[in-house]
Amino acid sequence: MAVLGSNEYADWGAHLLPWEECQPKLAAFCEKVGLPDTPAGFVAHLKDAHLSAAAHLDAGYLDNADLVIDEGGVPTLKRRRGKGSDAEAERLAAAIERRMPERSLLSIVARTAHWLTWYRHFGPASGSDPKIKDKLGRYSLAVFTGGINIGPYEAAKHIAGVTARELSMVRNRHITLKKLNAAIADVVNAFAELDVVKAWGDGSTVAADGTQVDTYIDNLLAETSIRYGGFGGIAYHYISDTYVALFSRFIPCGVWEAVHLIEGLLANTSDIQPSTVHADTQGQNFPVFALATLFGFDLMPRIRNFKDLIFFRASEKIVYPHIDQLFGESGRNVIDGS
Secondary structure (H helix, E strand, C coil), X not given: CCCCCHHHCCCHHHHCCCHHHHHHHHHHHHHHHCCCCCHHHHHHHHHHHHHHHHHHHHHCCCCCCCEXXXXXXXXXXXXXXXXCCCHHHHHHHHHHHHHCCCCCHHHHHHHHHHHHCHHHHCXXXXXXXXXXXXXXXXXXXXXXXXXXXXXXXHHHHHCCCCCHHHHXXXXXXXXXXXXXXXXXXXXXXXXXXXXXXXXXXXXXXXXXXXXXXXXXXXXXXXXXXXXXXXXXXXXXXXXXXXXXXXXXXXXXXXXXXXXXXXXXXXXXXXXXXXXXXXXXXXXCCHHHHHHHHXXXXXXXXXXXXXXXXXXXXXXXXXXXXXXXHHHCCCCCCECCCC
């Protein structure tokens, strides 16, 4: 939201660290993210990365079957068709299903709570010992009912031995977003130790995307979604290549999702720290691309109508045999690296 004239009342820049405090931290930060700590070195680093990416694309252009650059320099990606399921893969899936016992969601929540004791993060704001006889059971029920988006009074109608007041008290007074995220990090860390997980990925890649979730009208974040047509909010998830949700947050429908992409990655406290992020058009914009570079991870979005973008060349002295039309006429669309 932008308010005309708001700068007359407060300066947002006053909340930033002054350069005198930032400068002593610069070298350590750049070393951690793998960036040069001088202006000239930083520009040269970006230029080398651009030249390397362009050379790699040009070298493999003739062998690729998806990207086509026409004489006018307009790139087009061909639509891929699914090959269907392999017969061996279907037999493997059937064999796994025969050997895998059926588990209920509530049983899974209770078992992981028993093994990992992730519920130890929960408790009253005072920090004193909670006066609950069965902490594992009560906290597991609270997480289960909240996770399936069912209110305490409706849940109490279907779960014997617990009242709506008991569920609502735990959810409202003992569980906060910070405590819940700490419990999630415990589950993610334990999941990453499983042998089968390493067959899917190494945790270096994550996909970020949002899903519209219906909520009550009086929710402060709720609003009508133009994209999805419903009323509620957006559950923004970060899914690792190991097939586990690293982090989630709830955001309004009208906000550009890229605004929350960086913040969510920084808030992820699990041992899985991805270096490559895949997203859709909503997961990118110019400031987020800049921040991704500064934080040392690769942002790899699918951009709607990317053929309408202007592609800049890093040097006017280099002519590419196969992709030169992508950058327009020679001498134009050249990055000023001075």
